Amino acid sequence: MGEPVGIALLGAGNVGAGVLRALELGADRYAARVGRPLAVRHVLVRDVARRRAGVPRRALTASLDMVLADPAVQIVVEVMGGEQPAFDYIRRCLESGRHVVTANKEVMAKHGGELLGCASAHSVRLLYEASVGGGIPIISPLSRDLLANEVTGVTAIINGTTNFMLTAMAQRGSDYADVLAEAQRLGYAEPDPTADVEGIDASYKLAILCGLAFHIDVSPGDVARTGITRLTARDFRYARELGYAIKLLASGRLVEGELVATVQPVFVAQGEPLAHVDGVLNAVQVEGDLVGRVLFEGPGAGPMPTASAVLADVLDVARDLVAGRPPAESISYRPIKVRPAAKVVSRFYLRVTVADQPGVLARIATILGKQDISIASVIQFETDADAGTAELVITTHATPGGKLASAVRQIEALPVVHEVGNVLPMVGG
Amino acid sequence: MGEPVGIALLGAGNVGAGVLRALELGADRYAARVGRPLAVRHVLVRDVARRRAGVPRRALTASLDMVLADPAVQIVVEVMGGEQPAFDYIRRCLESGRHVVTANKEVMAKHGGELLGCASAHSVRLLYEASVGGGIPIISPLSRDLLANEVTGVTAIINGTTNFMLTAMAQRGSDYADVLAEAQRLGYAEPDPTADVEGIDASYKLAILCGLAFHIDVSPGDVARTGITRLTARDFRYARELGYAIKLLASGRLVEGELVATVQPVFVAQGEPLAHVDGVLNAVQVEGDLVGRVLFEGPGAGPMPTASAVLADVLDVARDLVAGRPPAESISYRPIKVRPAAKVVSRFYLRVTVADQPGVLARIATILGKQDISIASVIQFETDADAGTAELVITTHATPGGKLASAVRQIEALPVVHEVGNVLPMVGG
Numbered sequence: 001m002g003e004p005v006g007i008a009l010l011g012a013g014n015v016g017a018g019v020l021r022a023l024e025l026g027a028d029r030y031a032a033r034v035g036r037p038l039a040v041r042h043v044l045v046r047d048v049a050r051r052r053a054g055v056p057r058r059a060l061t062a063s064l065d066m067v068l069a070d071p072a073v074q075i076v077v078e079v080m081g082g083e084q085p086a087f088d089y090i091r092r093c094l095e096s097g098r099h100v101v102t103a104n105k106e107v108m109a110k111h112g113g114e115l116l117g118c119a120s121a122h123s124v125r126l127l128y129e130a131s132v133g134g135g136i137p138i139i140s141p142l143s144r145d146l147l148a149n150e151v152t153g154v155t156a157i158i159n160g161t162t163n164f165m166l167t168a169m170a171q172r173g174s175d176y177a178d179v180l181a182e183a184q185r186l187g188y189a190e191p192d193p194t195a196d197v198e199g200i201d202a203s204y205k206l207a208i209l210c211g212l213a214f215h216i217d218v219s220p221g222d223v224a225r226t227g228i229t230r231l232t233a234r235d236f237r238y239a240r241e242l243g244y245a246i247k248l249l250a251s252g253r254l255v256e257g258e259l260v261a262t263v264q265p266v267f268v269a270q271g272e273p274l275a276h277v278d279g280v281l282n283a284v285q286v287e288g289d290l291v292g293r294v295l296f297e298g299p300g301a302g303p304m305p306t307a308s309a310v311l312a313d314v315l316d317v318a319r320d321l322v323a324g325r326p327p328a329e330s331i332s333y334r335p336i337k338v339r340p341a342a343k344v345v346s347r348f349y350l351r352v353t354v355a356d357q358p359g360v361l362a363r364i365a366t367i368l369g370k371q372d373i374s375i376a377s378v379i380q381f382e383t384d385a386d387a388g389t390a391e392l393v394i395t396t397h398a399t400p401g402g403k404l405a406s407a408v409r410q411i412e413a414l415p416v417v418h419e420v421g422n423v424l425p426m427v428g429g
Numbered sequence: 430m431g432e433p434v435g436i437a438l439l440g441a442g443n444v445g446a447g448v449l450r451a452l453e454l455g456a457d458r459y460a461a462r463v464g465r466p467l468a469v470r471h472v473l474v475r476d477v478a479r480r481r482a483g484v485p486r487r488a489l490t491a492s493l494d495m496v497l498a499d500p501a502v503q504i505v506v507e508v509m510g511g512e513q514p515a516f517d518y519i520r521r522c523l524e525s526g527r528h529v530v531t532a533n534k535e536v537m538a539k540h541g542g543e544l545l546g547c548a549s550a551h552s553v554r555l556l557y558e559a560s561v562g563g564g565i566p567i568i569s570p571l572s573r574d575l576l577a578n579e580v581t582g583v584t585a586i587i588n589g590t591t592n593f594m595l596t597a598m599a600q601r602g603s604d605y606a607d608v609l610a611e612a613q614r615l616g617y618a619e620p621d622p623t624a625d626v627e628g629i630d631a632s633y634k635l636a637i638l639c640g641l642a643f644h645i646d647v648s649p650g651d652v653a654r655t656g657i658t659r660l661t662a663r664d665f666r667y668a669r670e671l672g673y674a675i676k677l678l679a680s681g682r683l684v685e686g687e688l689v690a691t692v693q694p695v696f697v698a699q700g701e702p703l704a705h706v707d708g709v710l711n712a713v714q715v716e717g718d719l720v721g722r723v724l725f726e727g728p729g730a731g732p733m734p735t736a737s738a739v740l741a742d743v744l745d746v747a748r749d750l751v752a753g754r755p756p757a758e759s760i761s762y763r764p765i766k767v768r769p770a771a772k773v774v775s776r777f778y779l780r781v782t783v784a785d786q787p788g789v790l791a792r793i794a795t796i797l798g799k800q801d802i803s804i805a806s807v808i809q810f811e812t813d814a815d816a817g818t819a820e821l822v823i824t825t826h827a828t829p830g831g832k833l834a835s836a837v838r839q840i841e842a843l844p845v846v847h848e849v850g851n852v853l854p855m856v857g858g
Contacts, residue, residue, distance in 0.1 A: 291737035305720045311719070316576075329751065
């Protein structure tokens with residue numbers, strides 16, 4: 001067996017510690033599968049004085065220059081997270097001729113095109129399986145296994161924190177604030193949960209998936225986002241009675257050559273596989289013209305599942321290094337226009353709190369009718385005798401989002417309407 | 430754009446026609462993704478006089494020698510099916526320096542090791558994504574994306590015909606003969622359904638999966654097989670009442686360094702994802718030490734899904750050809766011992782038809798007790814007053830298969846026992 005393949009790790013947080021532990025436990029099998037041992041030569045951290053379980057002290061460094069000055073480093077693994085300095089570090093590693101494996105969704109979503117071009121220009125590889133879906137293979141299946149398809153749609157549950165929360169709300173009838181507190185207690189949600197609950201994390205991952213699936217340049221800003229903070233226990237009760245689950249879906253498709261990319265809570269019919277992806281699980285469904293629908297499901301986070309994805313990329317690069325295989329040509333991405341939300345057609349669920357008096361429904365129905373929105377069902381679910389209010393749950397047939405938004409504005413202006421609660425798209429069923 | 434990449438197709442049946450149609454429809458995008466056009470130069474068939482829709486007549490040939498004599502053929506796609514002459518043809522193509530893409534589960538299960546060695550010796554690639562799970566990416570994820578894991582188990586529904594039949598039995602309470610006739614009418618089952626209903630097809634696919642998952646030499650004969658022909662409508666009724674589905678599971682794992690590979694009907698608890706894979710869908714669940722559990726689900730058959738997998742392999746080889754990338758080293762497989770079924774531990778479901786009289790259960794319980802088999806539940810489900818019989822459904826705690834088999838023989842010998850119906854393992858719950 002020849003010289004070890006030299007590896008540097010940037011970052012030694014949860015994921016970094018998982019990667020180091022896996023490399024240690026699996027050293028023999030990785031050597032066998034690659035044909036040479038893998039050797040971690042440097043671990044870049046901010047504070048070299050801090051002790052870290054499982055991190056060899058002599059490997060610690062705070063200087064990227066030191067990493068780059070070591071000619072034995074062939075693969076750099078970036079697991080720092082965050083946009084900066086990770087973005088600069090990855091670029092400098094690629095420019096120095098190092099292959100890079102990253103788990104960084106934010107950097108890949110915002111700067112993936114530039115970095116992949118940089119890798120190509122320097123004849124090295126940039127791999128990022130771990131940036132979406134944790135341990136679930138999805139980047140590589142989209143890049144390779146489904147490459148014969150024209151992908152027509154990607155629909156995914158790719159944020160474990162919010163899926164845990166929505167599952168708890170559905171199963172226990174809890175309110176948003178309670179499940180958020182529980183998720184924070186369990187360590188699933190951050191003290192500041194914004195990136196998860198507002199769909200920002202999911203929008204990064206969706207941008208990456210859409211780029212790969214459709215071979216287009218996408219930025220996170222192209223993704224229309226709605227978070228889960230306005231959902232109430234009542235929405236979940238009505239969803240169940242209508243035969244739906246509520247999921248934070250990340251969804252991308254091309255409509256008349258324009259991109260429709262959304263992260264939003266959606267009513268998902270119980271017959272859909274995604275309706276049954278519960279707890280912290282993630283799942284990605286891909287639709288292609290040849291294959292139809294395929295679904296990939298598994299743990300979307302956690303140090304060891306993420307290490308599984310990171311190390312798959314590392315082994316792939318290392319095997320190529322040993323065999324002397326140059327990088328394959330990268331597939332070029334084309335620019336894309338984003339379709340305005342007003343033109344996107346969907347069925348919708350509306351929850352409206354109204355005065356409990358005759359004629360209210362007629363007025364709402366008139367407004368919807370004037371916008372050519374046809375009603376699929378209306379159910380009066382709750383009556384609050386003290387407040388003199390009732391709650392109407394309306395589902396519509398397919399209609400452009402713009403028409404619905406305009407109708408909602410008019411409904412809200414009716415004196416008999418106290419509030420239009422959530423307005424959510426519906427899929428399946 | 431340079432010279433086309435020359436392709437020869439062996440076989441022009443359903444899958445072959447799907448591959449040709451996809452190559453025609455996707456010609457432009459494949460050229461863009463590969464960097465050169467793909468050109469089908471020969472289609473090998475038995476009878477060149479027969480007309481085939483979508484097959485260019487001038488490309489038809491009955492002679493493999495003619496295919497091999499054409500230096501422009503770089504990739505051979507084998508979609509004939511069956512062991513011979515496909516096995517010989519694939520070997521001759523590899524020996525002549527051609528890359529081969531095959532959808533042939535039987536050849537890969539029986540001769541995969543030899544053919545992969547042959548490919549390696551001739552510095553060409555042999556790819557077989559389409560041999561298992563139709564359009565679902567599973568060979569490549571096991572080979573690459575999960576390579577960092579020690580895979581501990583593979584559990585799959587990999588025969589669409591039987592899954593369609595079992596789903597119909599579960600949903601409609603139909604009997605085996607009726608659903609078989611329906612599956613034959615719909616073209617899901619062959620006039621001679623043996624390969625599907627006896628689990629032979631699934632055992633080929635499982636042998637391939639186990640080889641890849643555990644890096645071992647497996648032959649289809651190492652897989653213990655039980656078909657679905659003895660299942661009755663009553664088994665499905667009892668399963669439902671106990672909270673289980675009945676699925677033909679293909680399952681492989683290593684226990685104390687020995688292989689346990691089985692294809693058999695299994696009681697699958699409703700909480701398990703595989704319990705909800707219905708109709709002609711396939712699904713493969715992989716358990717690894719790092720990733721935990723991941724599930725791949727999709728269409729397991731059909732010309733276009735299979736073409737999706739075949740062409741993914743073709744594009745992969747073609748991209749390597751264009752980039753001048755040599756094949757990677759193949760990972761070596763080690764021999765394995767098969768664990769005797771008698772030592773394999775499981776929970777079990779037993780259905781026993783007995784005389785409807787006091788003391789019967791005591792005698793059965795005594796036999797089980799003497800074998801150290803502990804009973805989890807007993808339910809008396811049916812009484813047939815005319816025949817004077819009752820039906821006992823017994824579930825056990827985990828016990829070695831050998832002990833259970835010996836107890837079943839003694840129970841069958843009891844004069845008060847009319848028949849021991851199905852004895853099925855149980856998973857989950």
